Amino acid sequence: MNERRAFLKGAIVFFPAGGILSALAREAAGAESAGGPPGPAPAGQPNGKKAYNPADHLYGMGIEIDKCIGCNRCAVACKAENDVPDVPFYFRTWVERYTIARDAEVLVENISLGSRKETAQDVREVLRTFFVPKLCNHCANPPCVQVCPVKATFTTADGAVIVDDKRCIGCRYCIQACPYGARYLHPKTKTADKCTFCYHRVVKGLQPACVEVCPTQARVFGDLKSKASRLVRFTRMNKIHVLKPQLNTEPKVYYAQLDGEVR
Amino acid sequence: MKVPEQVRRLALLIAILAGVTLLARFVLIPRALVSTDLHWAEAVQREVAKPVKFAGAVACQDCHEDVVVKKAKGFHKGVTCETCHGPAAKHTEEPGAVTPPAPRDRRFCPACHTYDPSRPTGFPQINPTAHNPLKPCISCHNAHDPVPPRVPRECAACHAQIERTKAVSSHALIACTTCHKAPERHKSAPRAALPSKPETREFCGTCHSAGTAAKDAPKEAPKVDLSTHGGRSLCWECHYPHLPEGRT
Numbered sequence: 397m398n399e400r401r402a403f404l405k406g407a408i409v410f411f412p413a414g415g416i417l418s419a420l421a422r423e424a425a426g427a428e429s430a431g432g433p434p435g436p437a438p439a440g441q442p443n444g445k446k447a448y449n450p451a452d453h454l455y456g457m458g459i460e461i462d463k464c465i466g467c468n469r470c471a472v473a474c475k476a477e478n479d480v481p482d483v484p485f486y487f488r489t490w491v492e493r494y495t496i497a498r499d500a501e502v503l504v505e506n507i508s509l510g511s512r513k514e515t516a517q518d519v520r521e522v523l524r525t526f527f528v529p530k531l532c533n534h535c536a537n538p539p540c541v542q543v544c545p546v547k548a549t550f551t552t553a554d555g556a557v558i559v560d561d562k563r564c565i566g567c568r569y570c571i572q573a574c575p576y577g578a579r580y581l582h583p584k585t586k587t588a589d590k591c592t593f594c595y596h597r598v599v600k601g602l603q604p605a606c607v608e609v610c611p612t613q614a615r616v617f618g619d620l621k622s623k624a625s626r627l628v629r630f631t632r633m634n635k636i637h638v639l640k641p642q643l644n645t646e647p648k649v650y651y652a653q654l655d656g657e658v659r
Numbered sequence: 660m661k662v663p664e665q666v667r668r669l670a671l672l673i674a675i676l677a678g679v680t681l682l683a684r685f686v687l688i689p690r691a692l693v694s695t696d697l698h699w700a701e702a703v704q705r706e707v708a709k710p711v712k713f714a715g716a717v718a719c720q721d722c723h724e725d726v727v728v729k730k731a732k733g734f735h736k737g738v739t740c741e742t743c744h745g746p747a748a749k750h751t752e753e754p755g756a757v758t759p760p761a762p763r764d765r766r767f768c769p770a771c772h773t774y775d776p777s778r779p780t781g782f783p784q785i786n787p788t789a790h791n792p793l794k795p796c797i798s799c800h801n802a803h804d805p806v807p808p809r810v811p812r813e814c815a816a817c818h819a820q821i822e823r824t825k826a827v828s829s830h831a832l833i834a835c836t837t838c839h840k841a842p843e844r845h846k847s848a849p850r851a852a853l854p855s856k857p858e859t860r861e862f863c864g865t866c867h868s869a870g871t872a873a874k875d876a877p878k879e880a881p882k883v884d885l886s887t888h889g890g891r892s893l894c895w896e897c898h899y900p901h902l903p904e905g906r907t
Binding site: 450462463464465466467468469473476477478493494495522525526527547550552558559560561562563592595596597599600602603605608609610611612613 | 695698699701702703705706707708709710711712713715716735737738739741742745746770771775776777778779782
């Protein structure tokens with residue numbers, strides 16, 4: 397009986413005391429090393445330029461369907477820039493070919509897969525055919541962010557939806573939730589991966605890799621908060637449509653001359 | 660009312676345990692481990708720190724001014740260097756150590772210039788099987804200023820889509836110049852001098868009208884009465900002249 401009492405007393409005294417001591421030690425160490433207040437430090441430009449403030453920007457992309465020649469340079473450049481596995485079916489951006497036949501049948505092929513089967517269709521049976529580049533729509537109201545059980549995916553202040561690969565548990569829920577099929581599970585890290593609008597490039601004032609290499613300027617990138625950016629001009633001069641507007645995801649990838657059959 | 664001794668002790672124990680839990684949650688566990696915004700800020704920093712591989716459109720002109728000036732006037736002015744030469748950020752840092760590849764292979768240019776019905780009309784397209792087989796593209800075309808080595812003889816050199824469509828139609832034997840008058844300059848400056856297009860119903864009527872206007876036309880050409888057929892519509896508002904719908 398006495399032994400038990402002594403044990404409990406000892407425990408009661410021992411644990412909090414140890415905890416408080418270690419906490420004090422931590423506090424002291426933290427005060428020395430960290431210094432600044434916690435929070436997102438702005439991605440600074442070292443050489444005298446004004447520091448990058450994410451809150452001043454809101455990025456989006458414009459895609460002009462009539463200019464896309466389906467050369468697939470964007471998908472290749474994206475893989476090179478972002479270390480996307482160089483195997484078919486892992487894409488951050490890709491190009492689809494739509495073929496709408498006279499009998500209203502719609503054929504969709506992902507031409508970025510490489511295995512380009514020559515669709516020997518009679519030209520008379522084709523009503524219209526065109527290419528549609530696709531990527532993450534960086535929705536203002538993203539379903540993938542809503543479903544993430546560990547808050548590993550989020551929207552940055554400048555409007556890009558990105559994945560925290562250290563927090564992602566690879567449950568694939570977001571891949572299921574994305575209505576645009578823009579996410580994949582990275583085979584090496586086993587975490588969800590997706591287009592970031594080449595975030596590391598745009599904060600340095602560069603264009604995303606896909607926009608950079610597009611030979612016909614079918615892709616336009618810009619800042620929606622700026623009064624005069626290429627994207628604002630694009631959305632002003634074209635009739636704009638987004639993919640699956642009925643889902644209320646409010647995409648920030650704007651298509652000009654988009655066909656109604658495009659899903 | 661007297662609180663029993665056991666209850667007091669139990670209350671004290673619970674209070675201490677609760678205190679320890681709160682202490683552990685808010686003091687002992689570092690904020691970076693539980694706070695979502697710190698995690699996100701860290702993820703953003705990691706994202707920002709990723710290496711840039713494409714140097715960007717303006718990076719090349721400092722050293723390669725001759726090529727940039729040449730390209731700026733040609734049809735490839737909208738094509739950045741890295742579209743063909745690949746990511747070159749490393750080359751801008753160490754020009755001697757890393758050289759971007761120059762695609763001299765015949766397989767490269769067709770990525771954009773193979774005939775494909777899905778490509779927009781007017782985009783220059785060729786059939787790689789038929790177009791000077793086995794010859795590298797650069798033996799005739801300079802990729803930095805791609806003009807045809809000689810003025811194209813046939814319209815199909817640029818208007819492949821129309822050519823291929825027309826080839827399977829009942830208008831297959833009609834030359835482009837029957838309906839379009841192309842100024843000679845159209846071949847060297849395509850957009851500055853545009854070819855003509857038919858403007859009236861009577862133009863189609865020279866073959867397709869039922870009256871005397873089409874007496875020299877081939878008998879197989881379907882005839883319609885221009886005064887009643889189609890109301891006030893122009894012929895090409897319903898029929899596509901490069902692939903008329905009449906024959907199945």
